Amino acid sequence: MTLSKDNLLSIYRHLHQYPELGLEEYQTHEYLSEVVAKMPQEFLTVKNVEKLPTALLVKVNGHDHSKRIGYRTDIDALPVTEETGLPYKSKNEGKMHACGHDIHMTVALGVLSYFATHQPDYDLVFIFQPSEENHSGGMQLYQSGALDEWMPDEIYAFHDNPQLPAGTIGCLNGTLFAGTCEIHADFYGKSGHAAYPHNANDMVVAASAFVMQIQTVVSRSVDPIQGGVVTLGHLNAGETGNVIAGHAHIDGTIRALTQENNALMQKRVRSIAEGVALTYGCQVDLNLHQGGYLPVENNQEITADFIDYMSHAEGVNFIETKPAMTGEDFGYLISKIPGTMFWLGVDSPYSLHSERMAPNTDAIEPGVEAITGYLTHRFTTIK
Numbered sequence: 001m002t003l004s005k006d007n008l009l010s011i012y013r014h015l016h017q018y019p020e021l022g023l024e025e026y027q028t029h030e031y032l033s034e035v036v037a038k039m040p041q042e043f044l045t046v047k048n049v050e051k052l053p054t055a056l057l058v059k060v061n062g063h064d065h066s067k068r069i070g071y072r073t074d075i076d077a078l079p080v081t082e083e084t085g086l087p088y089k090s091k092n093e094g095k096m097h098a099c100g101h102d103i104h105m106t107v108a109l110g111v112l113s114y115f116a117t118h119q120p121d122y123d124l125v126f127i128f129q130p131s132e133e134n135h136s137g138g139m140q141l142y143q144s145g146a147l148d149e150w151m152p153d154e155i156y157a158f159h160d161n162p163q164l165p166a167g168t169i170g171c172l173n174g175t176l177f178a179g180t181c182e183i184h185a186d187f188y189g190k191s192g193h194a195a196y197p198h199n200a201n202d203m204v205v206a207a208s209a210f211v212m213q214i215q216t217v218v219s220r221s222v223d224p225i226q227g228g229v230v231t232l233g234h235l236n237a238g239e240t241g242n243v244i245a246g247h248a249h250i251d252g253t254i255r256a257l258t259q260e261n262n263a264l265m266q267k268r269v270r271s272i273a274e275g276v277a278l279t280y281g282c283q284v285d286l287n288l289h290q291g292g293y294l295p296v297e298n299n300q301e302i303t304a305d306f307i308d309y310m311s312h313a314e315g316v317n318f319i320e321t322k323p324a325m326t327g328e329d330f331g332y333l334i335s336k337i338p339g340t341m342f343w344l345g346v347d348s349p350y351s352l353h354s355e356r357m358a359p360n361t362d363a364i365e366p367g368v369e370a371i372t373g374y375l376t377h378r379f380t381t382i383k
């Protein structure tokens with residue numbers, strides 16, 4: 001049975017209502033397993049992963065086992081309080097599928113349900129991967145060895161895109177997403193009475209200097225033609241207005257389209273943190289963590305075939321897109337297995353990660369059809 005439009009919509013709404021954070025996706029894993037269990041099992045082999053219990057792998061056994069295509073979806077949500085006002089809004093307080101991984105999972109189930117009833121030419125491995133937003137779930141899954149016996153020859157994934165019309169496929173033959181590196185910084189000084197600054201060491205001042213100096217990383221150190229991003233999204237210091245803060249904590253992210261620029265920016269952020277500590281006579285504890293968030297470099301030959309198919313397939317609305325500074329731990333998987341990442345338009349006025357981001361669910365069916373059509377085509381061109 002191929003899941004119908006109504007089935008897919010009700011799956012989407014269920015997933016949307018029960019978002020879970022990275023590595024905690026137990027209910028999601030259970031629900032996905034139940035949906036897969038209701039599909040005809042003749043061609044399916046399901047595998048759980050001991051080291052990563054919320055991951056789910058499903059192989060559709062093809063007519064011929066000499067080649068294998070991987071299709072990955074992420075399953076985690078964000079610590080965001082939903083404000084879409086949707087009747088099926090999140091029931092898990094403070095958690096939301098604000099990055100649209102619920103769309104990713106629904107489309108993956110739609111594609112899987114098609115191949116569960118239409119045996120593919122070669123094997124297809126569906127990878128339901130935890131923790132894309134943090135903890136590098138894709139890298140953890142790869143390194144767990146769970147994929148080893150089902151290692152795909154090539155791999156695909158998409159991300160939903162609120163800026164594209166619903167159902168539109170977007171792609172680029174090159175680097176689609178940036179490599180990212182998380183910044184976590186703690187500045188330690190000496191707290192004290194607001195009236196006696198000379199007896200304290202104010203970490204609001206040190207953290208502010210760090211924030212301002214960081215602004216020169218992209219503007220002064222990165223080739224402007226290549227660009228980059230440093231965003232500090234979280235700053236916390238002190239307790240109240242008349243007490244000098246002895247501690248400041250900052251979280252942020254570095255983004256660059258090449259690993260070389262990412263490394264350069266990491267080096268500059270470290271120098272600035274150390275410079276601020278020296279200048280302000282404080283301690284800094286800086287943690288720069290890149291994990292599996294490598295640039296998403298689409299494979300040239302595979303992506304050329306993908307773009308050729310999508311631009312000519314009947315019923316597919318395709319546009320060539322620019323690189324984006326969003327990150328993805330698919331960057332790790334695609335550095336190990338050649339493949340293509342692409343966009344699926346979900347047409348929302350609010351951006352990914354916004355508490356108001358409400359994907360247009362009209363994207364689901366054309367997404368399933370375009371991907372099903374491409375994979376069917378790819379079985380005839382895969383080398």
Ligand SMILES: CC(=O)N[C@@H](CCC[C@H](N)C(=O)O)C(=O)O
Nearest residue numbers: 133134180181182253326327328
């Ligand atoms: C698609 C998307 O929004 N991905 C996230 C990935 C986060 C990577 C890492 N935790 C970081 O913050 O650098 C993104 O924020 O782009």
